[in-house]
Each structure stands twice: as C-alpha cells, then as structure tokens.
Amino acid sequence: MKKIITILTIAVLFGCQEKPKGITDSKDYDQYLVTNKTPGKDAIHKDLEFWKARFNNDSTHLMEMSRLSGIHAALFGSTGDISELKTSEMLIKKAHNVSARNKDSYLRSLAHNYISQHRFKEAQVLLDSAYTYEDNRKETEMMLFDVAMELGEYDRADTLLGNIKDPKDFNYLIRLAKWSDHNGNLDAAIKYMEQAKQIAEDRDNKGLKLWVYSNIGDFYGHAGRIKDSYDSYLKTLAIEPDNHYVKKQLAWMVYSSEKNTEEANRILDSVMVNHKAPDYYLLIGEMAEFDGNTSEAKKQYDMFLKATDNPSYGGMYNTYLISLYAETEPEKALALAEKEITNRATPETYQLLAYSQLKAGEKEAALKTIEEHVAGKTSEPKALFHSALVYKANGMEDKVAPLKEELMGAFYELGPVKAKEIEKL
Structure with a gap:
C-alpha cells in the first residue's frame, strides 16, 4: 500500500511504554466471545446431517453431492479443519465426473476450492477450461481475474477487469x-469498496454485507482509519457473531494499536476454542516476543511449525513458514522461497526470497532480487521493510531513508515488533 496514514503518534508507538488509550471497548464485543454459542456452525452441522441422509453415498445424487461439497467448505471456514476442505474437493470432483451438464459450474467450484488451498495455477487451468463453455462466462472471468492477481499476471488481470467492467456491479467494484x-492507490480502493458497501446495504443482502464489512475494515486499517475499521468489524459480528476472521483482526487491533497483549490474547483464546488454524500461534508468539517473553514466543512458534506439518495444507502456509525460517534456518527459508516463486511469481513472493537470501548471507543476490522483481512493483509494507534491510546491508543508505520515512506510517499494519526494527534502520 503506497499511502498509509500514520495512526496515533510516533511517540506513542515508540519510546512510551504505557499502553495508549485506544478506541476499542470490550463492552462492544464481549457478547461475541461466548464460546458455547456458535449459531453459524450449528446451522451448518444441521444442514450436513440432512444432506448426508439424502446422499447416502450414492454417486448419482448430483444435487446432494453439490450441497455437501458446499457444506464441507463452509465447515472448513467455521472450524479451520483442513480435512473439511479436502472432503469438499473430493465431492466436487465426483460431481464433475458424473455430471452431463453444468460442467463449467463444477469447474468453477473446484477452482474456488483450489484457491482456498493456494493452488492457484491448478485453479487457473480449471477456469480456462470453464471459459470454453458459453454459459456464465462473466463469472469465470471474475475468478480468472482473482487468480491472475495471485499469480502476478497483472496484464491479464487488467484485461479481465476491462471485460467485466460495470460500475454498478458489486463484484466488479470489489475487484x-x-x-x-x-x-498503490488506497484512497481509490476505499472509494470503490464504499460504493460496493452501498450496493450491499441498498439490497440488504446479508452475504454481501458480511463480505464487504469485514474487507473494508481491513482497508480502513491499512489507511490508518482505525475507528472506521473497528466499527466495520463490529458490523460484521452483528451479522455473524462467530466470525473468527474478524475476531482475529480485533485482537490485532488491540495489540498493534493499543499494546494491550492481555486483552488481545483473551480475544484469541475465545476464537481458538472453536476454530483451529495454525497462524494464531504466530500472533500469540509475536505478542509474547513484544512482551519480552522469549521462551513463550519460541513455544508458540514451535506449535505453529507442528500444526503446519500436515501434507493436507500443501503450500497454504508457505509465506508464514518462510518468514519464520528466515530467522532460525535461513537455508530452509531460501529453499521454500524458491519453491514458492514457482507457485506464484509476485513481488510479494520475491521480497520473501530476497529476505531469505539476506538472512542466508547472500546480500548481493538479495539486492538483485529486490532491484529486478520488487522495487517499484509493490508498496506492501513488508516488501518495503525487507527492501530497506537489503539496501542497508549493501550500504545503500540513500535508498533506505525514503523507505524508512514511508514505513513510519505503516506501524499499525506491521505491528510493534517490526516498528521497533524500523526505528533502527
């Protein structure tokens, strides 16, 4: 993000050890932290039992297979259990194989599943195949745009965006x-998201409002509009009280903006009762690191490594693993970063390669990677931070200074631990 407005004051983020007064209030969200009430998950399980009874493992029951695949995907979303996503994949494949019609629909469903698994190239192959069918081509083009962005195929993404252009369409506006x-135009991004939000509210569409409230909350956070971000997250929870993603974002807000690790951990504890995802350990570890508890931080990072040691995850956590290994096993990080580049060659994956090269003692190679694949191609704070580290290691202080100035406005997004490192640049 190019334009990231500084939130709070630098004095609050650095130097001052007191917890800054923030905009969050536990009274606003405590009702959503109740762990024995999961209306969303309960409804999904009820649907699961109904459709399982109708399906009874009969491979000719296409409608039942389709419904079950969607239910298992929803269970993955509500529980974090990767086996649910794999079950959904299996059911979609079965349905596609026996169906005589609507092949494009099954291809898109399978592509969506693969996107969730970060299998972007495979998803693109499926979508290219779906595009050969005459029906629902716009829907296919929208998904092809999403995949092109993930793969760093920006020229193709631009063309696809032009194909689906409709300033009054929600799906066009969010893309x-x-x-x-x-x-790098965050102001424009927020403008278009707000237009999409207006459409969702005018239609009073629960699904669209749920999506746009949570996502625009992220955009507001990137822009330093923390109160707007907070309010948007609360709107999401009012619709879906057990939305684990937004609760994690609230935990980040309480930690990064207000330095209240105790409250942030309380929020995460409530989330982790019903939703199991490895990346929670990383955030808990980072907060322990911020608090100076290095043994707890290591424990949490080790728990993340253990949790992700599951072949079913594939490459879903590669970027997290690269960042973690870079600090402890740089050669391992380097090998994984090179593998990730083959999966999706974006500026964001290249900056991880550069960081791994730097940590592995290959500062000249890291500089070459930054100059050829990162500089001027992304404004993501992590990419700018790693670029600054590479420039500093190569004695290019003239390149470091402007990046440091820009990063001073990205403290909220990068977090207090990285903020301290930025000050030392």
Whole structure:
C-alpha cells in the first residue's frame, strides 16, 4: 500500500511504554466471545446431517453431492479443519465426473476450492477450461481475474477487469478496489469498496454485507482509519457473531494499536476454542516476543511449525513458514522461497526470497532480487521493510531513508515488533 496514514503518534508507538488509550471497548464485543454459542456452525452441522441422509453415498445424487461439497467448505471456514476442505474437493470432483451438464459450474467450484488451498495455477487451468463453455462466462472471468492477481499476471488481470467492467456491479467494484490497491492507490480502493458497501446495504443482502464489512475494515486499517475499521468489524459480528476472521483482526487491533497483549490474547483464546488454524500461534508468539517473553514466543512458534506439518495444507502456509525460517534456518527459508516463486511469481513472493537470501548471507543476490522483481512493483509494507534491510546491508543508505520515512506510517499494519526494527534502520 503506497499511502498509509500514520495512526496515533510516533511517540506513542515508540519510546512510551504505557499502553495508549485506544478506541476499542470490550463492552462492544464481549457478547461475541461466548464460546458455547456458535449459531453459524450449528446451522451448518444441521444442514450436513440432512444432506448426508439424502446422499447416502450414492454417486448419482448430483444435487446432494453439490450441497455437501458446499457444506464441507463452509465447515472448513467455521472450524479451520483442513480435512473439511479436502472432503469438499473430493465431492466436487465426483460431481464433475458424473455430471452431463453444468460442467463449467463444477469447474468453477473446484477452482474456488483450489484457491482456498493456494493452488492457484491448478485453479487457473480449471477456469480456462470453464471459459470454453458459453454459459456464465462473466463469472469465470471474475475468478480468472482473482487468480491472475495471485499469480502476478497483472496484464491479464487488467484485461479481465476491462471485460467485466460495470460500475454498478458489486463484484466488479470489489475487484476494481483490489486492482487500485495493487497499484498503490488506497484512497481509490476505499472509494470503490464504499460504493460496493452501498450496493450491499441498498439490497440488504446479508452475504454481501458480511463480505464487504469485514474487507473494508481491513482497508480502513491499512489507511490508518482505525475507528472506521473497528466499527466495520463490529458490523460484521452483528451479522455473524462467530466470525473468527474478524475476531482475529480485533485482537490485532488491540495489540498493534493499543499494546494491550492481555486483552488481545483473551480475544484469541475465545476464537481458538472453536476454530483451529495454525497462524494464531504466530500472533500469540509475536505478542509474547513484544512482551519480552522469549521462551513463550519460541513455544508458540514451535506449535505453529507442528500444526503446519500436515501434507493436507500443501503450500497454504508457505509465506508464514518462510518468514519464520528466515530467522532460525535461513537455508530452509531460501529453499521454500524458491519453491514458492514457482507457485506464484509476485513481488510479494520475491521480497520473501530476497529476505531469505539476506538472512542466508547472500546480500548481493538479495539486492538483485529486490532491484529486478520488487522495487517499484509493490508498496506492501513488508516488501518495503525487507527492501530497506537489503539496501542497508549493501550500504545503500540513500535508498533506505525514503523507505524508512514511508514505513513510519505503516506501524499499525506491521505491528510493534517490526516498528521497533524500523526505528533502527
């Protein structure tokens, strides 16, 4: 993100050890932290039992297979259990194989599943195949845009965005927002997201409102509009009280903006009762690191490594693993970063390669990677931070200074631990 407005004051983020007064209030969200009430998950399980009874493992029951695949995907979303996503994949494949019609629909469903698994190249192959069918081509083009962005195929993404252009369409606007954000125009991205939000509210569409409230909350956070971000997250929880993603974002807000690790951990504890995802350990570890508890931080990072040691995850956590290994086993990070580049060659994956090269003692190679694949191609704070570290290691202080100045406005997004490192640049 190019334009990231500084939130709070630098004095609060650095130097001052007192917890800054923030905008969050536990009274606003305590009702959503109750762990024995999961209306969303309960409804999904009820649907699961109904459709399982109708399916009874009969491979000719296409409708039942389709419904069950969606239910298992929803269970993955509500529980974090990767086996649910794999079950959904299996059911979609079965349905596609026996169906005589709507092949494009099954291809898109399977591509969506693969996107969730970060299998972007495979998803693109499926979508290219779906595009050969005459029906629902716009829907296919929208998904092809999403995949092109993940793969770093920005010229193709631009063309696809032009194909689906409709300033009054929700799905077009949210993709235009993503495109604007990629190009460093966060103000425009927020403008388009707000237009999409208006459409969702005018239609009073629960699903669209749920999506746009949570996502625009992220955009507001990137822009330093923490109160707007907070309010948007609360709107999400009012619709879906057990939304684990937004609760994690609230935990980040309480930690990064207000330095209240105790409260942030309390929020995460409530989330982890019903939702199991490895990345929670990373955030808990980072907060322990911020608090100076290195043994607890190591324990949490080790728990993340253990949790992700599951072949079913594939490459879903590669970027997290690269960042973690870079600090402890740089050669391992380097090998994984090179593998990730083959999966999706974006500026964001290249900056991880550069960081791994730097940590492995290959500062000249890291500089070459930054200059050829990162500089001027992304404004993501992590990429700018790693670029600054590479420039500093190569004695290019003239390149470090402007990046440091820009990063001073990204403290909220990068977090207090990285903020301290930025001050030392």
